[in-house]
Amino acid sequence: MISGNLFLKNILMMALVSSASVAGAADKLSIKDWGKSFETALNSKNSGDALKLLDFKSLEKDALPKCVDCSSKDAMKKARVLFAKGNFDESLKLYNQVPKGSDYWFQAIEEKGWAYFRQNDSEKALAQTKTLVSPQFGEVVNSEAYFLRSLTQLRICDYKGVFETHEIFKERQKARILEVQNLSKTGMNAAFAKALTKVTSFPVxxxxxxxxxxDLPVLYYKDTELQGQMLRFKVAEKALEVLQNRGTHPTLQSQVTKIQQDSLDKMKSRLKKLAQEETDANFRIVQRLNLIEVEAIQRIHTDMKLAQELYSKGDFKKTGEDQLVFMDDGRPWIDELDKYDVAAKTCPQNIRRKM
Known part of the structure; x- marks a missing residue:
């Protein structure tokens, strides 16, 4: 299991890599700066300016645009349309436009894997999943990444790989799945409470x-409804801090307290819904993984006498003089991710079942 510090380091590194390439980012709303403006308005005794700063609808509209990484979001949308039409080559071109570090990068890699799978290119499908289930990201990616990897391994009769993938899934996803499942009932956990405390600007x-x-649903911070309530909570918190330090405006303090409590209740409700949706999806994935495991066991018993020479040999593509190739030791560097090449065996020719 990857440590929290290493995971945080990887996320920050990816953010730095993509900072210059991710377009469409909105100006950040700093809670600290907002507090200074609010205090200035109170000092000037201009109630109109102070109340304007507490116009939460306007704050949300200004601070939370429809999209932040607009180019990647648009590429994903177009790629999915092409994928649905079966234009896999064209969809892959668009998925490749999503830069490493984009909030949509994990989704792009996974959906690239499905595109390759639909093209019967098992080697490239496995290469995508290898990035997703790597030690760096295996605990936070969508559980469907493991299903794609396992299904592809079953297709090429890599039964050992199937069982290894299932073990990795249990090792890297079990704790998070249980945490999200519990969140669907409580609407709050220590991870979100800590994140809410640390958030100092919007959009997140x-x-x-x-x-x-x-410990939270995949891409939960991208949910505009949840982030809107987070913004209200943090602004109300800062407003109360300013008002209480001044010892003034008791009526306004009471109103802001109600707004903060309302936003907290709505955050919990939204988190419950997001967690339940992911829990339902995880349940379906676990069911499918169980079916794959049963199928793999049955095939092993059916095919165990087939000769090894019935398997075709897979070769890695040729490399140029300016490229270096390393054996996979299970401990990839951050710049190796999304650069995998996989050589896969195919099933024996007389296998009756067809995926």
Whole structure:
């Protein structure tokens, strides 16, 4: 299991790599700066300016645009349309436009894997999943990445690989799945409470809440409804801090307290829903993984006498003089991710079942 510190380091490194390439980022709303403006308005005794700063709808509209990483979001949308039409080559071109470090990068890698799978290119499908289930990201990616890897391994009759993938899934995803399942009932856990405390500006990015990603729904921070309530909570918290330090405006303090409590209740409700949706999806994935395991066991008993020479040999593509190739030792460097090449065996020719 990867340590929290190493995971945080990897997320921050990816954010730095992508900072120049991710377009469409909005100006950040700093809670600290907002507090200074609010205090200035109170000092000037201009109630209109102070109340304007407490216009939460306007704050949300200004601080939470429809998209932050607009180019990647648009590429994903177009790629999915092409994928649905069966235009896999064209969809792959668009998925490849999503830069490493984008909030959509994990999704792009996974969906690239499915595109290759649909093209019957098992080697490239496995290469994508190897990035996703790597020690760096195996605990926070969508559980479907493990299903794709396992299904591809079953297709090429890599039964040992199937069982290894299932063990890795249990090792890297079990704790998080249980935490999210519990969150669907409570609406709050220590990870979110800590993330909420640390958030100091909006819109929120992955690097702002990196540690919480291990115990919360995938891309929870991208949910606009949840982030809107987080913004209300943090602004109300800062407003109360300013008002209480001044010892003034008791009526306004009472109103802001109600707003803060309301936003907290709505955050819990939204987290419950997000967690339940992911829990339902995880349940379906576990069921499918169980079916794959049963199928693999049955095939082993059916095919155990087939001769090894019935398998075709896979070769890695040729490399140029300016490239270096390393054997996979299970401990990839951050810059190796999304650069895998996999050589896979195919099933024996007389296998009756067809995926």
């Amino acid at each position: 990015k992955a690097s702002d809440v990196a540690e919480s990603l291990l």
